[in-house]
Amino acid sequence: MAGWERMSGPSLRDRNRQLARDVVLDAAERLLRAGGTADFSMRALAAEAGVGFATPFNHFGNKNAIMQALSARLIARMAEGFRGSRASGDAIDRVFAMGGIAVALLLEQPDVYRVVVGSLGVAGAAPTAVMAQSRSLWSLALGPLDGIPDDLHATARAVLPGQLAFGFRGCLSFWIAGEITDAALGAAVAANASVILLGFVGADQRARLLARLAG
Secondary structure, rough: OOOOOOOOOHHHHHHHHHHHHHHHHHHHHHHHHOOOOOOHHHHHHHHHHHOOHHHHHHHHHHHHHHHHHHHHHHHHHHHHHHHHHOOOHHHHHHHHHHHHHHHHOOOOOOHHHHHHHHOOOOOOOOOOHHHHHHHHHHHHHHOOOOOOOOHHHHHHHHHHHHHHHHHHHHHHHHHOOOOOOOHHHHHHHHHHHHHHHHOOOHHHHHHHHHHHHOO
């Protein structure tokens, strides 16, 4: 080889930065699990993470940004779980698979994720990216929209990811408030998806969705 080839992938600085962010986020999850609320100090977070007091501020700025980063990591884990599952079937099957994967992940640490998702209702200095991240999650599940009539593809592509994101967030809001139990969360998410999908399917799929809603 004539000379060194440039290595692809993140630089050492970027890897170290991501490692530091992950250490802080892991520590935040531990504090949430121990305390059940986001009422921890940045000093306590730095001590739990084993980093300097300024490190959480340098990487995130404030606690609200840390909670947003935890939410983004949660959504990324849902997407990773879905990809790893290699969910089969059409778009409708995959939406239900995504819902099941998302609920299962939330229920692994319900006390933590209630606080994380609930904190997103607090307005910050700048808009969050949660809506875009959630839309992307449901777009991933919908895929090429197989199972949805061709003449509805354009509308479905424009509307369904956002509506599924709205509906999922609504279910989580009632779950956080204690009005939907852990045991009932999966059924609530599936029912919400069924209602949203009803307007975008043919007669056979419609009958299938109505049967699901009827229990």
